[in-house]
Each structure stands twice: as structure tokens, then as C-alpha cells.
Amino acid sequence: MDISFKAVSHTYQPNSPFEYRALKDLSFNIQSGQFVAIVGHTGSGKSTLIQHLNGLLKPTSGEVMIGGYRLKAGEKTANIKGLREKVGVVFQYPEHQLFEETIEKDIAFGPKNFGATEEEIQTRLPKVLEAVNLDAKLLDRSPFDLSGGQMRRVAIAGVLAMEPEVLVLDEPTAGLDPKGQQEVMDMFYRLHHEKGLTTILVTHSMEDALKYADHVIILEQGKKHLEGQPEEIFVQKERLKQVQLDVPEEIQFLMDLKTRLGISITYDKHSVDDLVREIKAQIGGGR
């Protein structure tokens, strides 16, 4: 589904001493099938932004279009439940939303709310379990018996089981160990391509944004600071510095390589091995 923000502002508790403008006149477009990273500091408005994607919040001015759904101040959105079925949101620390007696019931909770039949759920279950790499033997256990990492996988499976067209991820790897982080991100990346999802990733990690996204939006105090392809965005060291963001490690490495050794390589989603090969080729070695 195509998503567009047109001059969207959101103010919390308007007309009180606690008035806070979280989004200011924000406009951008996301095309169906894109993998978009939204990057910014704490308080830059990321969380407010993603709550507009499934109608948890409405803009206080401006307009949000998600597929055929329109969110606008003072206007009642028709069939908001339909919107929430199509836009799956994995919130920060999604394991906090687990509540059912068994893992199976918890995963089935979302689809059931959106009217999926028992059969549909049973056909979806093995698929989502495989996607998040969980053992089917666990299905009858209580989600509260699991380790933190496994609980997160169950919670993610619960969102995937809704079979959304748009997947919104709010720092899905926060608090996981490095290996877990890698696994979870690779899983989302794989799903993105396999199912043709539109994925919106909110992250602090410049490296993840560079590696997975094909479009990056950098927010600063509720405004759009930069937007574009990651290869273009992440080389603008000065502009990033203005909002206290760093250049991703890979890009920084290539920059140093150029200034110190005069080897010029343009970043093009290289893996570490590819990069080694390219550098070898450049220095004419291959030893």
C-alpha cells in the first residue's frame, strides 16, 4: 500500500501547559514494496509518526493516506479496523503485550480479532513459526515460561499471523544480543522480499538503515531533516552531525580509506567479503 503524509502535524494535549508539538508539518511518500528506515534521536517524533500509520493517532492538522484509508483531523475514518488488519505494528519490546495462557492462543489472538477462521489460523501458524524460527513443540506452553528472546519471537509471530501488507517495526532489536539482533533483522528483510511487504523500520542503528533500507527519512524535532536513498544520505557527514547522528561504520571506513590511502570505493551494499575483494583489486594485489 502506498503511504503519504501531507503537511502532517501532531500536538499532544493542545491548549494546556503540557502542550507538545511532536510532528511539525511533515510530508513524505512511501511507495508500496519499499523498505523505509526512519532514523532520529529520542524525542524526534518517530513513535508519534508510526502511530499515525494504523490510526492509533490522528494528525491534528494535515492528512495521512494509507492505501485507500484517509486520516484527517476532525474526520472519522471509515473502517479503522480494516486499516489495522493491513498494517501490522511491532512495537518496542513487543513481548510486553503477551497475555494468553498458551503461545498458540497468543499468536492466534490478532487474526481472530480480525475475523480469521480457525482453519485459516491453523494454516498460518506453521508458516509464522517457521518465519520467526520457533519450535512448534512450544505452542502449548505459556508465553511467560520463555526466555526474553523467544518471547519477542512469539510476539512478532502474533503480528505476522495477521498477514499484514505493511509491516511497521519500532526498534525491533532493542535489548537483544548481537546474534539475536542480526537474526531478527535478517528475518524481517527476508519476509519483506518474500511477501512483497511495505516495511517501515524505526531504528537507532545507522548500520541497519544502510544495510536494509532503500529509502531513509531522518527526523529531527518533529521535522524532516533529510530524505533519500541511504547511499546518498549517509555520506553527508556534516548534515548528519547537525542532528548528532554518526555516519555508518562501513561508510566511515570507506571515507578513511580514501583520505589515508587514496583508495576510492563507492558504497553499494557490499558485504564485508565483497569489500575485501574490491580493496584487493584496487591495490592491485590479490595476494
Place this chain on the structure above:
Amino acid sequence: MASSLIIGQYVPADSVVHKLDPRTKIMMIFTFVVVIFFANNAYSYLWLTVFSLSAAALTKIKPHFLLKGLKPVWFLIVFTFLLHLFVTREGDVLTTIFGLPIYSGALIQGFQISLRFFLLILITSLLTLTTTPIEITDAIETLLHPLKKIKFPVHELALMMSISLRFIPTLMQETEKISKAQASRGVDFKTGPLKERIQAVVPLLVPLFVSAFKRAEELAMAMEARGYRGGEGRTRLRELEIVRRDYMAIGLFLIVMIGLFVLRT
């Protein structure tokens, strides 16, 4: 939802009322709540109204915000007024509404009682608006200190109070977070038949309790790790101190009280 109710909400500002010692404020407000019942004529009520409104003005909190915050209790105030208006039978009959006689005494009494009600709520909400919860519990702990002699667990009580107060906003945030997560999974908290809406609370309450217990355990552990062992011999980071400002406030307040007893009949 919670944004319209301001009782119990602290609004930071740089005002004399904010800076007063919380004990001074508690004692004055406590006295005021008792003494307001001694007012019995127009002058004494006017006197107390002037005092309350000037106290409110001194807090530097915007008046429209104060009034908006009192919105939930307006209904009660109006209701009290109407009840007295129709039920009291004193003085002369002024007029009749819907076949019910309205007495002059009823008008006066209804007005007095609702004014008293309004002043009580205004003044007590000023306490929480200008004093942080931590200051309030600190003040209560010192004020109740003499009860230690009869083995009353003053420190523990104060600690329980400050922990509960401290976690109200945290739990509110948590509730909001979880209800949003469940709403995203298709739970409808706002519409639908009552039975379904009650059932919708389960996915909200279970995670909330789980996290509250987890938090309690972590807090207990953190306190033990930092050597907490009750109030015995514990020193404070912020010592409460009665300064000149407080003496002046108390002096002014006493004048108001004496004035009240002079004015009442």
C-alpha cells in the same frame, strides 16, 4: 482522558506558592478546610473567596487551565446548588419553578454551600498543583513523626506512599502502551457491546500486572543492592526547612483566619 482532570497533577512554575515549604502548605490547607465551615455570612465568605483567589493567582498557573481542570466537579457544584434550592424551606417564598416554591433562605444557602464546595476543591487542588508528590510525602513523614513514639510505622507508610505516587505515571504510560499494542492487534476498547468491551480489558490487565510485579521485584532488589534498611539513621538529600517566606505566609494566613472570626456573626 486523563488530561482533563488536574487534581493530583503537578504543574511546575516559578512562584512563591511553589517555593513554600510543603509542611506550611499542608498545615494551612488543612486548617482552611476546617475553618471554612465557620464562615456564616456574606462578608466572611467574601473574605475567604478573596483569599483563595489571590492564592490561586499567586501560583502563576493560568486561570483558564485551573477552571478547565475543575470541569469534572462543576457538575457536583451545580447539583448541590439545585438540591438546596428546591429542598430548603426557609425565609420568604420568592417565586415558583415547575410548581415548586423557591425560598429566599434556600437561595442563600444553596449559594453558600456551593461556594464553600468550590473553594474547598480549588484550595486543595492548589496543593497538588504546586507541590511535587515527593515533597508531599516528605512533609507527611515529618508531620507524622511524633507518632513514632506509639510504634506507628511512619517511615514505611511514607515510603509506600512515595512509591505508589512515583509509579502512577509509569503505570499510566504502560497502560497506554499496551492498549495501543492490543488495539493494533484488533482489540476494540471503545465500541461494541458491553460484554465484549469488558472482555477487551483482559489483554490489557494481564500484561499490566505482569510488568507491575516484575517492576516491584526489580525495585526491591535495587533498593537492597543500595543498602536500604528502613528509615533508621537515614539522612536526607533534601532537608525541609522553614524559612522567612514560610513565616510570612503563616503570618498572613493567621491574619486571614483572625479576620474570618471577626467578620463572622
